[in-house]
Amino acid sequence: KKKRANKNSYIIKERKMSISDEFVSISKDDIPSAANQEEEEDEEDDDEARAVQIVSIGSESDQYAFAYHEDKLNVILSKIQPSSCKVAVVSVVGAFRTGKSFLLSWFLKYLTRVSQDDEQELLPPSNKKKWYETFDSLGNDKGFQWRGGEERNTTGIWIWSKPFMLTRKNGETIAVLLVDTQGMFDHETTMSLTAAIFGLSTLLSSYQIYNVDKRIQEDHLQQLALFSEYGRMAMQKEHDATKDTENKETEDKAEVEEEATKTSRKKPFQKIEFLVRDWQNFESEEICDDLFQEMDSYLKKVLQERNAKDLKNTREQIFGCFEDISCFLLSHPGFAVTKKKYAGEVKVVEHMFLGLLDAYCRRVFSSLEPKVIHGRELTAAELGAFIKAYAGLFEHGANFPETGTMLEATSSANNANAISLSVQKYKSEMDQIAGVSQTGYVKPNEIEAEHLRLLQSSLALFNDMADFGSQRSIQVAREKVLNEIDSSFRLYEKLNESRNPLMGFEIYIVPMTLALISFVLRWFADFSCSSWSHTCRRSSEFLSEVYTVVFLFILIIATTKAKLIKERVQRIRAAFG
16 A cells, blocks of 8 residues: 555656646746736736827926827827827816816716716616716826815826717717816916916817806806916907908908907807816805806806906906806815825715706706807817817926917818818829729810819818918918929829730730731732742741731730730720710
């Protein structure tokens, strides 16, 4: 028994050694290296939705210059499909440590639930489980970074990497981007930097949320009026330029004045909403219609006309810069939330706060409109061009740009979009006529007519879009459209000519002509010369050999290129049939 046991233990050890040897050999050859694992993890991380910084801010040495990360934004915008889909941008601005990132994290939870719910969470709440009851913790690792305390947490401008797709009231699908911004009025942010951050965020957003603490104070209104001042100035300057141009081109002064009045009524920004946090003055403790009427009454009271000149000017400035101004009052979430150790537990949040938050999320995301610049709803590509132009205004320092510079940047981005879409329209339609995928030959006069038709159509699209800025910049952009379309047409002509069924026949025409001449001369020689003439016979034989060799040569070529010749014949029939 002992011998058998020893023998068995020896066999087991041997098997363990062989298995370990196999494991070692596998681990060396087949298991990915640590570096590869890290690369795979990085790729997985890239696919995960997270907050991405698209604008970072420098230090005092470079005057807090903005660094715009275009590649990161392009990755986000590329996820919006189809490319023609309109984009809405919801951004939150306000003083630091007032819960902006905290609010956006709730927005993420709500939108994630909406995208997963087949019953449309945007509809009025029913007896089913509330969206904020479907998770235990808000979390801080998979959302916009937030934390309790007194130190600032967000710097620069951040966008959530996953666009959310919602359905508008008219049935159209719209992409929603969430934007978080650096808090204002901390001990490290200058006034010019604050104005730059607020201004850039306002330029990007279609729904701007101004996050304020406890109440709307007069300094909040003054800051809003100050930061949006350039908007009215830019629109006024654009109006003056348009009016001067039209005065030169239009003799009817009444028509000019009417058009100028319409232009002057345009407002540069879409929506501003005061979100008052930690509101303590609700008359009702239940969420009902009276509560929302109380919010509207509070805003009217704050914005009502004042006799003092500076207060009156402030309100006029705000009304002149925003198409829509609203207010929402949000109660305190509970003192447990304000502690540093708070990690996002939903159960410790006050029920009143959750109910109001639910109502607020439905309010924001059920009435979203796409980002509009100069009357045009923007797609992802167009939005990217404007963001690039606006961010470039602050690349040399966070000094608030001059109105002319602002107008020029807007005009440049708008013209670039007009050029891109106009040329794209021409190419997409021309591809259907003489593009790479086409096989038929189009007659030169027909392709010329189609070119002129599409040229007029593309220029009409350009004229509809490029209606902002100076006439000189618009004319330069129009010349670019004409040049690009002309270059494209030359390529289409060459591509179409390559399908010409008669192209290449010059290779056969010369020898066939020689053979025909030889055949005619031989016939003439045989007819005119006597049979006993040695010279005539030699000439006839020589000419016979010439056209025989030529015919054999053509026959060999025809045999090797039978398929090509067949296609050419079919093209000839199609072209002249």
